[in-house]
Amino acid sequence: xxxxxxxxxxxxxxxxxxxxxxxxxxxxxxxxxxxxxxxxxxxxxxxxxxxxxxxxxxxxxxxxxxxxxxxxxxxxxxxxxxxxxxxxxxxxxxxxxxxxxxxxxxxxxxxxxxxxxxxxxxxxxxxxxxxxxxxxxxxxxxxxxxxxxxxxxxxxxxxxxxxxxxxxxxxxxxxxxxxxxxxxxxxxxxxxxxxxxxxxxxxxxxxxxxxxxxxxxxxxxxxxxxxxxxxxxxxxxxxxxxxxxxxxxxxxxxxxxxxxxxxxxxxxxxxxxxxxxxxxxxxxxxxxxxxxxxxxxxxxxxxxxxxxxxxxxxxxxxxxxxxxxxxxxxxxxxxxxxxxxxxxxxxxxxxxxxxxxxxxxxxxxxxxxxxxxxxxxxxxxxxxxxx
Amino acid sequence: xxxxxxxxxxxxxxxxxxxxxxxxxxxxxxxxxxxxxxxxxxxxxxxxxxxxxxxxxxxxxxxxxxxxxxxxxxxxxxxxxxxxxxxxxxxxxxxxxxxxxxxxxxxxxxxxxxxxxxxxxxxxxxxxxxxxxxxxxxxxxxxxxxxxxxxxxxxxxxxxxxxxxxxxxxxxxxxxxxxxxxxxxxxxxxxxxxxxxxxxxxxxxxxxxxxxxxxxxxxxxxxxxxxxxxxxxxxxxxxxxxxxxxxxxxxxxxxxxxxxxxxxxxxxxxxxxxxxxxxxxxxxxxxxxxxxxxxxxxxxxxxxxxxxxxxxxxxx
Numbered sequence: 001x002x003x004x005x006x007x008x009x010x011x012x013x014x015x016x017x018x019x020x021x022x023x024x025x026x027x028x029x030x031x032x033x034x035x036x037x038x039x040x041x042x043x044x045x046x047x048x049x050x051x052x053x054x055x056x057x058x059x060x061x062x063x064x065x066x067x068x069x070x071x072x073x074x075x076x077x078x079x080x081x082x083x084x085x086x087x088x089x090x091x092x093x094x095x096x097x098x099x100x101x102x103x104x105x106x107x108x109x110x111x112x113x114x115x116x117x118x119x120x121x122x123x124x125x126x127x128x129x130x131x132x133x134x135x136x137x138x139x140x141x142x143x144x145x146x147x148x149x150x151x152x153x154x155x156x157x158x159x160x161x162x163x164x165x166x167x168x169x170x171x172x173x174x175x176x177x178x179x180x181x182x183x184x185x186x187x188x189x190x191x192x193x194x195x196x197x198x199x200x201x202x203x204x205x206x207x208x209x210x211x212x213x214x215x216x217x218x219x220x221x222x223x224x225x226x227x228x229x230x231x232x233x234x235x236x237x238x239x240x241x242x243x244x245x246x247x248x249x250x251x252x253x254x255x256x257x258x259x260x261x262x263x264x265x266x267x268x269x270x271x272x273x274x275x276x277x278x279x280x281x282x283x284x285x286x287x288x289x290x291x292x293x294x295x296x297x298x299x300x301x302x303x304x305x306x307x308x309x310x311x312x313x314x315x316x317x318x319x320x321x322x323x324x325x326x327x328x329x330x331x332x333x334x335x336x337x338x339x340x341x342x343x344x345x346x347x348x349x350x351x352x353x354x355x356x357x358x359x360x361x362x363x364x365x366x367x368x369x370x371x372x373x374x375x376x377x378x379x380x381x382x383x384x385x386x387x
Numbered sequence: 388x389x390x391x392x393x394x395x396x397x398x399x400x401x402x403x404x405x406x407x408x409x410x411x412x413x414x415x416x417x418x419x420x421x422x423x424x425x426x427x428x429x430x431x432x433x434x435x436x437x438x439x440x441x442x443x444x445x446x447x448x449x450x451x452x453x454x455x456x457x458x459x460x461x462x463x464x465x466x467x468x469x470x471x472x473x474x475x476x477x478x479x480x481x482x483x484x485x486x487x488x489x490x491x492x493x494x495x496x497x498x499x500x501x502x503x504x505x506x507x508x509x510x511x512x513x514x515x516x517x518x519x520x521x522x523x524x525x526x527x528x529x530x531x532x533x534x535x536x537x538x539x540x541x542x543x544x545x546x547x548x549x550x551x552x553x554x555x556x557x558x559x560x561x562x563x564x565x566x567x568x569x570x571x572x573x574x575x576x577x578x579x580x581x582x583x584x585x586x587x588x589x590x591x592x593x594x595x596x597x598x599x600x601x602x603x604x605x606x607x608x609x610x611x612x613x614x615x616x617x618x619x620x621x622x623x624x625x626x627x628x629x630x631x632x633x634x635x636x637x638x639x640x641x642x643x644x645x646x647x648x649x650x651x652x653x654x655x656x657x658x659x660x661x662x663x664x665x666x667x668x669x670x671x672x673x674x675x676x677x678x679x680x681x682x683x684x685x686x687x688x689x690x691x692x693x694x695x696x697x698x699x700x701x702x703x
Binding site for chain 1: 487
């Protein structure tokens with residue numbers, strides 16, 4: 001294990017990719033992902049790794065080129081954000097259905113309109129039903145670790161699915177943090193070469209992407225669903241392997257001082273760091289508050305979430321994205337439906353906050369928890385709106 | 388392995404008898420596109436990976452669990468065949484360089500219809516050609532969105548009736564001329580651009596072979612008669628293709644490093660467009676004045692081409 005150095009997280013993401021012996025990267029620049037694109041091209045152009053870097057003319061082509069390259073058996077990487085991810089959207093379900101282990105980094109940013117380049121989760125939440133493994137990093141170290149883990153998870157023969165690692169745009173990608181990189185030898189030990197299931201090569205010709213008639217399409221959809229559900233087991237296994245080798249353990253649902261707490265805050269992504277400070281403050285003030293952080297969004301870790309929120313009275317779900325039309329945010333909506341029949345389930349209060357780069361401070365978290373206690377029904381609220 | 392290494396001395400009996408695009412597919416009777424595809428595959432040989440756009444050729448050949456393809460084949464979406472093909476090329480190149488696959492040259496080719504090339508696929512195609520991938524792109528142009536039911540594309544010829552450019556009382560079919568995609572490809576400064584038609588099979592295969600052997604981007608625009616969409620007789624596919632070429636509506640030429648060359652000879656007097664138009668239901672609403680307008684447009688485009696043939700010099 002190397003020593004700690006100060007580095008911008010976006011650059012660290014590219015450095016982590018550089019440790020993974022990729023064969024092809026196809027990246028189109030977009031704020032706030034651009035430092036990943038720039039630094040990865042530096043790594044390739046300086047000859048530090050042996051890979052093809054395709055400077056595509058759009059995100060639609062970056063994901064398409066990744067599909068083509070991955071289908072030849074190559075290890076591939078792409079990164080994007082916001083409008084770029086939206087532009088890829090058409091191809092995303094196809095990558096999952098073709099069971100190609102494309103690894104993507106997504107610098108979370110609001111989607112237009114109106115145009116806004118700052119952080120929220122509306123980009124990834126709009127891709128919810130594509131069939132990808134969706135993970136969220138909370139800090140720079142997790143970005144490094146989870147980038148490397150992503151390749152192993154995606155390419156594992158029991159998984160063979162694309163993964164997207166979310167890192168909050170600016171709030172995370174542009175932070176300079178103290179970071180620890182594994183050595184090349186350590187990564188080589190953790191991450192074996194990809195062993196593809198089938199490849200595009202004349203030695204053994206196969207046809208990929210054949211269309212489905214109604215007689216078989218439903219079955220294909222079930223297989224895709226089952227594959228994603230089943231991947232959770234392998235994801236946890238690989239996270240444990242990482243923990244054993246590097247001493248940092250990862251779980252689908254992380255908890256912070258949650259045991260016995262009457263009220264739990266639930267966060268996704270980098271806001272978990274701020275929320276944990278808020279929990280400390282509230283604990284100091286004698287309040288029974290804890291924190292639950294969703295690391296894995298797809299496949300949804302239902303059992304792990306149930307265990308994490310067991311016994312709490314109020315669950316305050318922080319959504320950085322809006323499901324327009326009267327049902328709140330996507331995270332709260334899903335949790336509500338998933339635990340609807342659970343006995344003694346907590347009351348769920350939903351805040352739509354931190355949209356389009358709006359800062360969410362320690363005080364904001366404290367204020368939201370206090371207001372949640374006073375709410376009579378399970379409603380959602382745009383927090384901090386100036387009316 | 389190609390049986391025929393040098394197509395310049397090529398004769399019909401030397402054509403590889405194996406079918407890399409197999410019988411049993413579901414193309415319409417008299418389909419010029421599927422004929423072109425069959426000949427293209429014979430000329431490409433088995434060390435080929437095909438990236439195919441959504442469209443007629445994809446739909447007729449790959450209804451799961453069937454496939455008509457004897458070579459590695461991938462279909463992803465409508466507009467991205469060139470992008471997928473560039474990824475295939477990059478993947479094969481990196482894996483070969485790093486010793487992860489056999490050290491043997493395999494050609495990445497992308498195949499799309501006119502919609503997947505001149506309209507929705509133009510951006511991906513332009514990007515792939517500009518980046519200089521070792522990628523041959525084949526546009527099988529049947530002059531409309533035939534797979535979805537004969538809607539106009541920007542490759543639809545002037546005044547042709549389609550289901551979205553119908554021959555109405557106020558507007559008589561397609562209002563614009565055919566987008567000149569080969570010209571746009573030449574403007575990308577790529578080493579090889581050609582037009583071809585399966586009515587001239589040896590010429591087509593020669594051009595495919597050249598596109599294959601250029602270690603860089605190449606583009607071949609293949610005129611593909613569609614009896615279904617053109618409201619023509621299915622036994623007149625070859626004849627219609629010949630007429631399109633003989634009238635100068637679709638001249639056969641190639642552009643090597645910027646130098647234009649006709650690959651068939653034209654006499655001073657070309658076959659009149661009327662001969663070609665009257666065989667097709669999509670032009671049946673044309674009166675003599677309309678036919679004169681179509682003829683004038685064809686003459687103008689042909690003159691432009693001849694000027695390039697006479698004056699262009701190779702870049703290198």
